[in-house]
Amino acid sequence: MTTTVVHERIPEPIGESKPRLDNRKKVTGAATYADDMQFGSGLLYARILHSPHPHALIKSINISRAKALPGVKAVVTGEDFPGFIGLYLQDRHIFCRDRVRYVGDPVAGVAATSEEIAVKAVNLIEVEYEVLEPVVNPEFGASPDAPLVHPQLSEYKVVPFILPQAGTNISNLFKVRKGDVGAAWEKCAAIVERKYRIPHIQHVPIEPHVAIAQVDETGEVTLWGSSQSPFAQRNLIAQALGISQSDMRVVAPYVGGGFGSKAGVSMEALAVAIATKVRGRPVKLRLTREEEFYTAFVRQELISYFKMGCDKNGKILAMENRFYWGGGAYTEYGVNVTRAAGYSSTGPYEVPNVKTDSYCVYTNHPVGGPMRGFGMPEMHTGLEQCIDDLAHEIGIDPVEIRRRNCIREGSILVTGSKMHPTGLPQCIEETAKAIQWGQKASPSAPNKRRGKGTAIMWKAPAMPPNAGSSAWVELAEDGTVTVGLGGQDLGQGTFTVCAQMAAAALGVPYESVRIATPVDTRFSPYEWQTVASRLTWSMGNAVVSAAQDARRQILDLVSEAWGEDPEDLDIRNGVVVSYKSEQEIPLKDMVIYGLPKPNDSGWMGGPIRGRGKFMPTYVTSLDPETGQGERAVVHYTTGSQSVELEVDLDTGQVEILRGASSFDVGKAINPEMVKAQMEGGFVQGLSSALFEEMKMVDGYMQNPSFVDYRIATTTDAPSDLQSVIVEVPQDDGPWGARGIGEHSMVATAAAIANAIFDAVGIRMEGPPFSAEKIYLAMLDAGIVE
Amino acid sequence: MSDLFNVNVTVNGTLYEREVEPRILLSDFLRHDLGLTGTHVGCEHGVCGACTVLFDGNPVRSCLMFAVQTNGHEVTTVEGLGDIDDLHPIQQAFWEAHALQCGFCTPGFLTTLVPFLEENPDPSEEEIRNAISGNLCRCTGYQHIVEAVQLAAEKMRA
Numbered sequence: 045m046t047t048t049v050v051h052e053r054i055p056e057p058i059g060e061s062k063p064r065l066d067n068r069k070k071v072t073g074a075a076t077y078a079d080d081m082q083f084g085s086g087l088l089y090a091r092i093l094h095s096p097h098p099h100a101l102i103k104s105i106n107i108s109r110a111k112a113l114p115g116v117k118a119v120v121t122g123e124d125f126p127g128f129i130g131l132y133l134q135d136r137h138i139f140c141r142d143r144v145r146y147v148g149d150p151v152a153g154v155a156a157t158s159e160e161i162a163v164k165a166v167n168l169i170e171v172e173y174e175v176l177e178p179v180v181n182p183e184f185g186a187s188p189d190a191p192l193v194h195p196q197l198s199e200y201k202v203v204p205f206i207l208p209q210a211g212t213n214i215s216n217l218f219k220v221r222k223g224d225v226g227a228a229w230e231k232c233a234a235i236v237e238r239k240y241r242i243p244h245i246q247h248v249p250i251e252p253h254v255a256i257a258q259v260d261e262t263g264e265v266t267l268w269g270s271s272q273s274p275f276a277q278r279n280l281i282a283q284a285l286g287i288s289q290s291d292m293r294v295v296a297p298y299v300g301g302g303f304g305s306k307a308g309v310s311m312e313a314l315a316v317a318i319a320t321k322v323r324g325r326p327v328k329l330r331l332t333r334e335e336e337f338y339t340a341f342v343r344q345e346l347i348s349y350f351k352m353g354c355d356k357n358g359k360i361l362a363m364e365n366r367f368y369w370g371g372g373a374y375t376e377y378g379v380n381v382t383r384a385a386g387y388s389s390t391g392p393y394e395v396p397n398v399k400t401d402s403y404c405v406y407t408n409h410p411v412g413g414p415m416r417g418f419g420m421p422e423m424h425t426g427l428e429q430c431i432d433d434l435a436h437e438i439g440i441d442p443v444e445i446r447r448r449n450c451i452r453e454g455s456i457l458v459t460g461s462k463m464h465p466t467g468l469p470q471c472i473e474e475t476a477k478a479i480q481w482g483q484k485a486s487p488s489a490p491n492k493r494r495g496k497g498t499a500i501m502w503k504a505p506a507m508p509p510n511a512g513s514s515a516w517v518e519l520a521e522d523g524t525v526t527v528g529l530g531g532q533d534l535g536q537g538t539f540t541v542c543a544q545m546a547a548a549a550l551g552v553p554y555e556s557v558r559i560a561t562p563v564d565t566r567f568s569p570y571e572w573q574t575v576a577s578r579l580t581w582s583m584g585n586a587v588v589s590a591a592q593d594a595r596r597q598i599l600d601l602v603s604e605a606w607g608e609d610p611e612d613l614d615i616r617n618g619v620v621v622s623y624k625s626e627q628e629i630p631l632k633d634m635v636i637y638g639l640p641k642p643n644d645s646g647w648m649g650g651p652i653r654g655r656g657k658f659m660p661t662y663v664t665s666l667d668p669e670t671g672q673g674e675r676a677v678v679h680y681t682t683g684s685q686s687v688e689l690e691v692d693l694d695t696g697q698v699e700i701l702r703g704a705s706s707f708d709v710g711k712a713i714n715p716e717m718v719k720a721q722m723e724g725g726f727v728q729g730l731s732s733a734l735f736e737e738m739k740m741v742d743g744y745m746q747n748p749s750f751v752d753y754r755i756a757t758t759t760d761a762p763s764d765l766q767s768v769i770v771e772v773p774q775d776d777g778p779w780g781a782r783g784i785g786e787h788s789m790v791a792t793a794a795a796i797a798n799a800i801f802d803a804v805g806i807r808m809e810g811p812p813f814s815a816e817k818i819y820l821a822m823l824d825a826g827i828v829e
Numbered sequence: 830m831s832d833l834f835n836v837n838v839t840v841n842g843t844l845y846e847r848e849v850e851p852r853i854l855l856s857d858f859l860r861h862d863l864g865l866t867g868t869h870v871g872c873e874h875g876v877c878g879a880c881t882v883l884f885d886g887n888p889v890r891s892c893l894m895f896a897v898q899t900n901g902h903e904v905t906t907v908e909g910l911g912d913i914d915d916l917h918p919i920q921q922a923f924w925e926a927h928a929l930q931c932g933f934c935t936p937g938f939l940t941t942l943v944p945f946l947e948e949n950p951d952p953s954e955e956e957i958r959n960a961i962s963g964n965l966c967r968c969t970g971y972q973h974i975v976e977a978v979q980l981a982a983e984k985m986r987a
Contacts, residue, residue, distance in 0.1 A: 063924055070932030071920040073867020073907035077933065080866035250871040250879055250967055251933040300869065300933030301967050333872040535931025535968045716927045720973055724930065727970035750876035750965070758958040758971045765972050 054711075055548040058779050061716030062554050065540045066298070066533065075298045076562075078254040078270040083326040087256075088117055090318050090329040091162035092311075093152040093169050094339060095144035098178035098408035098743025099193070102142055102151065102171060109168040110154060115161035118321040119169070121152045125317050129284040131276065131308050133208060133215055134201040135194060136374040138284060138313045144173070145193055145373035146410050147744050148339040153318045155327045178408035178743040182370035183347045185213045185405040193373065193406035203508070206379045207668060215371060216379035216404040218386030220458055220671035223397030228362035232353030234437040240426030241810040242346040244370070244738040247415050248755055251300020252336045255312040257319035258326040264291045267316055271296040272307040272532050273573040278565045280309045281316050297562040302534040303728075304414035307575045308376055310340045337748035341413020342738060344378050344404075345370035346422040350430045352395075358440040360449045362397040365389050367423065371404045371412040378404045378412035381419035384506035387459050387666065387676045388420065391427045392468055392502035394455040400671070408743045414575055416728065420503045420790040425733075428499035428794030429807065442798065443476050446500050451682070459666060459676040467708030467770035468682035472500060474768040475686035478704030491693045494701075495803025498686040499794035503787050504677035505576035509663035513579075513586040514569035517546055517594045517654040523618050523632030525552055527590070528560040530571030531583045536785045537717045538579045542587045544713055545778055549591035551615030552631065569655075577681065577783030580713060582658050584778040589656025598635065601649040605639040660776075679774055681782050683707030685726065685791040687762075691803045693828050696819025698800065700730055700760070706768040707787055711780035715769055718784055722767035725788020731756035733793035733811050838899040840865070841909030849896045855889075856880045858896035859906060867907040867936050871965070878964035881937035882906050888941045907936035910943060918984040919943060919977070928977035930968035938964050942978060950986055952978070 069075035107119040122141035128134040139150050152169050156162040179185040179193055190213055194200075198210035206216045229235060255269035265287065271277060274294035282292040299306060315329040331340060349366040367385055371378030382404035389400040435445040450472065455463040476482075479496055487494045505511075516528040527546045533539040543557040560568065571583055595615060602620045603610040612624040621628045638649025666673035688702040705722040712718040735754045739746040747753045773780025793811050801807055806821040822828045833848040840863060847862055856873075859865045859882065868891055871879035875893040882891045883905035911917040919942050922928065929935045938961060945952070945960045952960070957978045958971070966974065 061927070064927070064929070066932065067924040067929070068913060070929050070935055071916065071923050071939070072911070072913055073865070073936050074913075075932055076866070077869070079870075080860075082864075248967055249931070249933075250877055250965060251869065251931070252871070299931060300871075301931040303967070333874065535929075535933075537930065716973075720927050720930065720969060723970035723972040724968050725970070727972075728967065749874060750872050751874065755965060755967065757962045757965065758975065759962045761971045763954055763958070763975075765970065 054779060057544050057554045058548045058713055059715065061714055062540060062544055064537055065543055065559060077251055077298045077300050078256065078268055079330060081256065081268055081297065083256060086325050088155040088157060088322060088325050088327045089159040089162045090153055090155050090315055090327050091159070091166045092150050092314055093166045095140065095147060095149035095151055097144055097173055097175055098147050099176040100144050100173035101176060102140060102144060103174055104172045105152060106170040107152060110165040113161065113165045113168060115157040116154060116165045117157065118155040118318055119152060119165065120318055120321055127284040127286060128201065129280055129309060129313060130374070131280065131376055132203050132206050132379050133375055138317045146408050148410055149373060150314055153314055155318050155322050179213060180407060180409065180740065180743050182345065182368040182405035182407055185407050186368055186403050193408060205383065205665060213406040214403050215375040215406055216382045218383045218402040218671060219669060220386055220389060220398050220400035221669065222458060222460065222672065225362045225364050225397045225399040228397040229353055231355060232361050233356040234434060235351065235353035236430055236433045236437055237351045238426065238430050238433065239809065240348045242422040242425055243810065244345045244409060244740060245343045245732055245736040246337050246738060247303040247305035247341065249301030249303060249305055252333060253306065253311050253331045253340050255315040256326050256328045257315040259319045259323050261323055263287065265316055266293045266295065267312055268295045268297065269312050270299050270306055272299065272302045272534060272575060274532065274563050274565050275530055275570055276573045277309050277312055281313055284313060285320065294565045295562055296532055299532055299534045303416045304575065305341045307414050307573055310413065333750065334748045337738065337753065338410040338745045342372065342410045343415040344372070344381055344412035344419070344422065348423065348426045350426055352430055352434055354434055354438055356438065358435065358438050358445045358448050360393055360395050363390055363395050364399045367402040369402070369404045370407045370409055372407055372409045374411045375404055375406065376411055377414040380506055381414065385419040385423045386671060388502060388504065389423070390458040391424060392451050392500050392682050393449045394451050395458065398458050409740060416725070416786045417503065417790045418506045418576065418786065420501060421729065421732065421793060424499065424501050424790050425793045425797065425811065428791060429797050432798045432801065443472060443481055443498055446472055450500060451502070460672040461675050464679055464775065465772050466680065466682050467772035468500065470770045471682060471684040471706040471708055474706035474770065475684040475704040478766045478768065479686045479688050479702050481686065487690055492690045493693060493803040494688065494690050495799040495801070496686065496688045497795045497797065497799030497802055498684060499791035499798060500684045501787060501790040502680045502682045503790055504680045505578040505783065507572065507576045507578060510659055511572035512657060512659035513571050513583040514657040515583065515586040515590040516569055517550065517590040519594070519631060519635035519652050521632065521636050523630060523635065524556045524558060525550060526558045526560050527587055528569050529583055529587060530563055530568040531579045532563055532574040534574060536721065537714065538583065540717065541580055541713045542584060545584050545587050546591045549588045550595050552618045556618060577785040577787065580781050580783055581774065581777045584781060585658035586656045588778045589658060590654040593656055594652050594654025597652050597654065598631065601634065601639060602629065604648065679782055681707060681709065681784060681787045683787055683791065685795045687795045687799045689796065689799045689803065691800060691818060693822065696815040696822060698734055698813060698818065700762045702764040703762045704766040705788060706770055707784055708770040708772050709784045710774035710777050710782040711771050712769045713779070713781055718769055719767040721784050722788045723765055726765060726792055727756050727761045729789035729792020730760065730796065732789070733796040733813055735812050737812050834897045836896055836900045839903045841905055851895065851897050853896045854892055855894040855896050855899060856891035859891060865906050865908050869933050869936060871933065878941065879934050879937040881940045881964065883940055883944065886944055888944060905940070907939055910939055917943065919946060919981040922977040922981035922984060926973055926977035926980050928969065928974045934964060934966045938974060946982055946985055950982060952982060
């Protein structure tokens with residue numbers, strides 16, 4: 045016998061792979077991206093003079109020749125903008141004032157009537173530098189011997205949970221002290237110690253950064269840009285300019301890929317700053333692909349040391365980890381990456397004794413920003429190789445050691461809190477099954493070696509404890525629904541998913557829901573930022589709450605008009621129905637004009653507008669000395685990835701034959717789009733594992749083009765790429781959903797490294813695992829001659 | 830300023846007569862002079878493929894051509910592949926098969942695939958992957974794109 049529990053019913057279209065809302069515009073070329081917006085003949089073009097040195101003092105700047113060039117409307121330098129800017133740690137000016145800290149640091153800006161004139165003007169600016177010794181290695185940078193990149197570090201404004209170390213290059217230090225690591229080593233039957241080095245890579249959105257700024261005669265600022273963070277940009281740029289947030293408007297049309305690079309503020313502040321000097325005229329700044337590589341954000345580099353030990357059954361007893369994050373010249377997000385890596389530093393394992401020191405270190409490299417995974421791919425790439433080595437050391441299968449140690453519901457986490465329900469154990473089984481773990485297939489040719497590898501992961505949204513979302517829901521005369529929200533669709537599909545959630549919560553067909561775009565801080569409801577894979581969960585909750593609010597208003601009105609109990613009413617397919625009286629009325633007949641009162645005595649109701657918000661209320665602070673606390677994060681998404689590959693002994697080249705991903709997303713609102721995230725993340729992870737590295741020599745990037753910095757193409761991706769969804773609901777997620785966008789590339793590089801080891805028995809210090817590097821490692825190991 | 834050159838070019842079936850500077854790229858000409866912003870510029874050095882258009886029916890990188898080179902020729906951009914009410918099967922397949930995310934690279938994929946599917950009505954997966962190996966997509970991992978091409982081929986054969 046079964047009983048139907050109504051509140052547990054998953055309504056349509058939750059769990060259905062609806063087509064994307066933006067297909068219509070994106071397959072026809074009609075979608076408007078920032079560079080497609082038209083500003084007429086008054087548009088000015090901005091170019092930036094970048095520092096040619098990784099580290100130098102500015103002795104003098106002469107802009108007179110540039111200013112005199114016909115067509116030049118403004119030339120600005122750091123002199124013009126004394127304010128500081130920064131998300132967690134305000135450590136930078138919009139333009140450099142006395143010192144340049146990386147090759148690409150903005151020194152001066154020009155606005156001119158054409159791009160060609162702007163380029164000419166930039167070349168006429170004369171700057172005298174006194175070159176200083178650069179810091180190019182984060183581990184050295186953390187030492188007392190390193191020159192200081194920010195001598196004024198102790199004077200900078202900083203949020204409470206970030207801890208800069210005065211008189212050093214350390215912009216944040218996150219410590220974990222849990223149990224007794226020293227005593228634990230004696231109980232270990234096997235211990236491994238490893239060092240890994242993860243290079244800087246870049247996000248490589250196919251659309252480069254674009255920003256257009258205009259300041260009107262009253263000082264109100266409008267910024268149109270390719271942006272993941274319209275509201276954060278409003279807040280931070282307003283602060284830097286010393287104006288009200290309400291006088292700063294950010295409009296964000298379609299974004300051509302972000303992956304973190306378009307979060308927070310980077311080049312947008314430059315466009316706004318220049319525009320303040322040419323009031324009334326829009327100023328466009330568009331990065332070239334070369335500028336995209338090193339003048340916007342890059343992913344932090346990482347030098348990591350792991351020590352871990354287990355007992356004879358493979359039970360992990362202790363970990364001691366040291367991370368030196370190369371945060372670059374300014375640590376816009378790096379300080380929080382460092383913190384996230386600290387409070388997640390055991391990986392998805394229950395470890396009773398932990399000591400972690402996670403340092404964010406200033407270097408004279410490009411600015412470290414958030415990138416898909418927010419430190420987790422960099423950390424897991426080393427950690428998950430170490431786990432494999434530990435398994436081999438103690439003689440246990442690598443999948444088995446993960447089964448025995450992975451976090452489960454109730455596990456005590458690295459920060460001392462308890463793990464919520466998680467499907468990680470199931471994910472491990474799914475990917476093992478998908479690549480037939482334990483069965484070794486023969487190589488496809490005598491000169492090839494075949495291997496399989498697995499890695500698992502966890503990641504929490506890394507954000508302030510009180511990052512909030514809000515939403516509204518309105519209905520039009522024809523009963524169609526428009527959802528207002530402030531998060532951005534970067535391609536991950538959040539508009540589609542939010543439309544599905546609004547449709548489900550309100551009781552209307554998916555096809556009748558629209559999203560109010562573009563996101564515009566003047567009209568859209570507040571959203572902290574489109575980062576941290578938090579929108580399905582956080583903004584989703586706000587949208588559901590707004591839709592429920594609208595639904596309540598509608599049902600209250602109809603129940604009054606019909607003299608019925610609201611409990612007997614429902615909205616189905618855009619029609620209010622009574623299960624009791626079997627009356628019905630389409631939404632379009634009442635959501636704007638209300639309903640007549642009985643006996644022609646007037647009207648009731650009025651235009652329906654639901655509103656909703658969501659903010660987590662339960663995240664606590666952590667002890668600065670031990671990293672322990674009640675609840676460090678909102679939740680962890682977990683998962684597993686496995687690969688099968690071949691290594692060519694003649695060339696060192698790796699071919700990925702099969703890939704499998706499995707993640708616990710709580711509830712897949714749109715399963716096909718969840719799979720698309722898993723596939724996209726897998727291939728981005730594959731690309732970072734095999735090809736990608738910003739080759740830095742003495743602070744200069746050597747390969748800032750698509751010719752020299754290669755990303756994965758169709759022929760690099762395996763044709764056998766499986767994605768398995770696991771659903772263990774999140775207690776405070778909409779229908780149980782939690783995020784998946786970033787997680788899908790966290791374990792990929794480690795899984796590939798483990799498979800290379802399985803194939804040919806070599807380990808390398810870090811990616812990219814290029815053919816050259818593998819071949820040389822095989823030579824060293826005597827595998828080839 | 831350099832001399833201006835006459836360009837008579839048919840774009841998406843419409844003849845345009847324009848005077849352009851010889852240094853103007855085809856991509857800029859399409860986007861700025863003709864307002865056809867569906868052609869996207871991702872790298873300006875001919876690698877990413879986002880700016881691909883059809884030149885007398887063959888895919889070319891519009892960031893690697895000058896506008897003057899199109900004089901007397903035909904160009905088709907994404908806007909010319911189909912109308913919203915009458916989409917090309919490859920557009921329809923991208924829509925149905927979740928083959929796009931941010932959509933910035935999509936026009937270049939579509940224009941590359943139109944002549945490919947005409948010449949290869951029943952392509953193998955390997956042929957599909959090779960055909961689009963010169964187009965970069967950072968979002969999808971290509972899997973759903975490959976599936977969309979297979980779906981489009983089916984639609985076109987039907």
